Amino acid sequence: PRKDGFRMPGEFEEHEGTWMLWPVRTDTWRAGAKPAQRAFAEVAKAISQFEPVTVCVNADQFENARALLDENIRVVEISSNDAWMRDIGPTFVKNDKGEVRGVDWQFNAWGGLDEGLYFPWDKDQLVKQKVLEIENIDRYDAKDFVLEGGAIHVDGEGTLITTEQCVLNPNRNADMSKEEVEEKLKEYLNIEKIIWIKDGLVDDETDGHVDEVLFYVRPGEVAIGWTDDPKHPHYEVLQAAYKQLEQEVDAKGRKLKIYKLPMPKQITITEEESREIDFAADAFDRSANTEFIATYVNCYICNGGVVIPAFGDPKDEEAIEVFKEMYPDRKIVAVNTREVSLGGGNIHCITQQQPKA
Numbered sequence: 001p002r003k004d005g006f007r008m009p010g011e012f013e014e015h016e017g018t019w020m021l022w023p024v025r026t027d028t029w030r031a032g033a034k035p036a037q038r039a040f041a042e043v044a045k046a047i048s049q050f051e052p053v054t055v056c057v058n059a060d061q062f063e064n065a066r067a068l069l070d071e072n073i074r075v076v077e078i079s080s081n082d083a084w085m086r087d088i089g090p091t092f093v094k095n096d097k098g099e100v101r102g103v104d105w106q107f108n109a110w111g112g113l114d115e116g117l118y119f120p121w122d123k124d125q126l127v128k129q130k131v132l133e134i135e136n137i138d139r140y141d142a143k144d145f146v147l148e149g150g151a152i153h154v155d156g157e158g159t160l161i162t163t164e165q166c167v168l169n170p171n172r173n174a175d176m177s178k179e180e181v182e183e184k185l186k187e188y189l190n191i192e193k194i195i196w197i198k199d200g201l202v203d204d205e206t207d208g209h210v211d212e213v214l215f216y217v218r219p220g221e222v223a224i225g226w227t228d229d230p231k232h233p234h235y236e237v238l239q240a241a242y243k244q245l246e247q248e249v250d251a252k253g254r255k256l257k258i259y260k261l262p263m264p265k266q267i268t269i270t271e272e273e274s275r276e277i278d279f280a281a282d283a284f285d286r287s288a289n290t291e292f293i294a295t296y297v298n299c300y301i302c303n304g305g306v307v308i309p310a311f312g313d314p315k316d317e318e319a320i321e322v323f324k325e326m327y328p329d330r331k332i333v334a335v336n337t338r339e340v341s342l343g344g345g346n347i348h349c350i351t352q353q354q355p356k357a
């Protein structure tokens with residue numbers, strides 16, 4: 001464990017607040033990113049009933065974002081190339097003396113020049129530093145290691161879950177072995193046990209982020225997407241992930257309690273929606289009838305609440321019941337985030353928690 005005692009807390013531990021970015025790029029988001037901006041504003045509003053929210057926005061969208069966002073949400077100018085604060089924002093760590101630091105991983109737009117999702121990502125690379133400047137929080141420079149926050153989940157007690165498909169992908173840290181990657185994660189986040197899930201979801205543009213497969217409910221308990229339908233596109237990978245979790249123990253030697261969250265029908269972009277996206281040679285292909293991930297596990301746990309995706313799917317109600325069972329003492333708030341799915345992620349991907357000091 002780290003010499004200085006800093007660890008990454010579980011998302012379910014108390015937050016100082018939440019950080020988000022503002023969607024604008026028209027080769028990711030359709031119709032001038034307006035539907036996405038409304039969805040992001042709804043998510044920010046839902047979280048702001050539980051804890052302070054800060055939305056970071058490019059200069060030319062400041063007035064519009066300020067007007068669309070509730071007045072109790074802080075809006076600051078920080079430039080970015082796209083709006084995924086989970087992956088572009090700092091990973092906060094804390095010690096038991098009430099000190100907080102931010103880890104500044106290297107970012108390469110989910111693969112860089114080898115199947116990355118856009119080019120360039122120069123502004124994204126400075127977002128972590130700028131957030132930490134605003135908060136006067138010291139920064140750990142981890143630019144020798146490419147990692148996105150969506151690729152890891154921790155229990156705050158020494159265990160980290162990730163996928164081999166993403167974190168060991170040659171388009172992230174080609175020159176590092178699995179052991180060297182493990183060392184980096186253990187060093188920066190104070191991890192004792194890493195649980196490796198082989199693959200993330202099928203055709204996930206992030207190369208299989210773990211936050212589209214499962215999340216930590218609390219120490220010793222995880223929730224995974226689940227389907228009994230062998231025809232569902234993610235049936236095999238979820239069955240495999242479940243079996244791997246069943247065979248594991250965490251840093252404290254505990255078997256994991258596993259909740260099953262029903263998988264909704266996946267999202268398919270329509271001809272009309274696809275036509276509203278700008279073409280760009282360097283951008284991920286979002287042509288008509290492409291299928292995008294929809295899963296309730298890409299939720300966000302905040303102080304006294306959980307903000308979860310909804311898709312207008314019959315499974316929405318069933319998922320809410322599972323969340324109520326997992327979190328009898330938190331308010332469950334559902335937000336329709338189909339528009340965010342079309343960008344390749346969901347609520348967890350567009351948020352970043354800052355832990356209470």
Ligand SMILES: NCCCCCC(N)=O
Pocket residue numbers: 028084086087117149150151205206209211212343344345346348349
């Ligand atoms: N187009 C970029 C999508 C990024 C999704 C982020 C995530 N799953 O944490």
